[in-house]
Amino acid sequence: MQFDRVVGQDRIKEYLTNSVKKDNLTHGYIFEGPKNIGKLEIAEVFAQLILCKNSKEKPCEKCPSCIKANAGSHPDIHILKLDENSIKRKDVDELQSSIYKKPYESKKKIYIIDDSHKMTVQAANTFLKTLEEPPEDTIIIMLTINKDLLLDTIVSRCQIINFDMLASKEVEKILIKEYKIDEEKSKLLAGYSKGNVYKALKILDGEDKTLIYRDEVVDMIDEIFEKGKRAVFDYEKYFNSRKDSIDEILDILLVWFRDLLFVKEYISDMIINKDKLETLKKQSSGKNSIRLAEVYDIVQNTYDDFNKNVNYNLIIDNMLLKIQEV
Numbered sequence: 001m002q003f004d005r006v007v008g009q010d011r012i013k014e015y016l017t018n019s020v021k022k023d024n025l026t027h028g029y030i031f032e033g034p035k036n037i038g039k040l041e042i043a044e045v046f047a048q049l050i051l052c053k054n055s056k057e058k059p060c061e062k063c064p065s066c067i068k069a070n071a072g073s074h075p076d077i078h079i080l081k082l083d084e085n086s087i088k089r090k091d092v093d094e095l096q097s098s099i100y101k102k103p104y105e106s107k108k109k110i111y112i113i114d115d116s117h118k119m120t121v122q123a124a125n126t127f128l129k130t131l132e133e134p135p136e137d138t139i140i141i142m143l144t145i146n147k148d149l150l151l152d153t154i155v156s157r158c159q160i161i162n163f164d165m166l167a168s169k170e171v172e173k174i175l176i177k178e179y180k181i182d183e184e185k186s187k188l189l190a191g192y193s194k195g196n197v198y199k200a201l202k203i204l205d206g207e208d209k210t211l212i213y214r215d216e217v218v219d220m221i222d223e224i225f226e227k228g229k230r231a232v233f234d235y236e237k238y239f240n241s242r243k244d245s246i247d248e249i250l251d252i253l254l255v256w257f258r259d260l261l262f263v264k265e266y267i268s269d270m271i272i273n274k275d276k277l278e279t280l281k282k283q284s285s286g287k288n289s290i291r292l293a294e295v296y297d298i299v300q301n302t303y304d305d306f307n308k309n310v311n312y313n314l315i316i317d318n319m320l321l322k323i324q325e326v
């Protein structure tokens with residue numbers, strides 16, 4: 001396995017490689033970042049590289065250690081995955097009995113704990129004890145969506161590696177390459193993913209309602225552009241029913257108006273909602289580019305207004321009235 005199995009995260013790959021090269025490893029790492037961003041995959045390559053017998057720059061893939069790591073059968077790489085919402089007692093017992101033993105065949109033994117924030121208190125305490133007096137030959141890598149969910153005493157003893165949100169271009173590449181989703185769909189999902197492959201996949205399977213909301217928003221813009229002010233007040237009810245999802249609705253508005261502008265300016269390779277191209281063309285025709293661009297600021301300001309706790313309906317009405325004037 002090589003680091004390029006994960007798209008992006010170059011800063012982290014370089015840092016981890018350098019730590020191996022310079023023999024500058026620590027006993028505890030916390031990989032923090034959203035789901036499906038490549039934490040586990042990078043941890044696996046890191047472990048393989050640490051144990052590789054031939055190279056300190058990239059796993060050689062040929063030595064017995066690399067071969068076992070690739071087969072998932074390396075006796076000194078222990079990967080604990082969450083089970084039934086928390087890491088099981090049995091796993092912790094195994095861990096406790098193995099952690100003070102010598103590695104089987106390598107200089108070090110490595111523990112990778114996925115979703116480490118779901119550890120039971122007992123498991124967490126085992127790791128804490130280990131981190132307080134770490135055996136020379138042990139490295140623990142804890143993966144989590146948020147380090148604040150771990151014990152402070154654990155966090156303070158580990159090196160924190162923050163995974164970056166991906167650029168939507170990178171998410172798009174992953175969807176095409178790893179999930180075999182076609183280009184147009186990948187661009188659409190990536191455009192709404194906020195840099196999170198996991199969210200993109202949820203949008204695809206409908207668990208995330210972004211595309212449903214998008215259809216509602218598109219219909220709304222149609223109505224507002226057609227009927228003007230009259231339509232604005234009709235939508236009060238709609239926005240009240242969507243109060244809990246208002247951030248997502250505003251995100252969709254931003255992406256949609258950006259696309260309207262791109263259609264207007266013939267920048268077609270940037271368009272995210274390509275499947276709605278005809279609607280985009282219809283809505284942007286006769287509109288002024290500068291006014292379309294202004295909607296971007298208007299929606300941004302709407303976000304800020306919510307944070308200032310101004311009356312919800314008033315903010316929405318203001319926004320829609322300005323959209324109506326475009």
Ligand SMILES: [Zn+2]
Nearest residue numbers: 052060063066
């Ligand atoms: Zn090797």
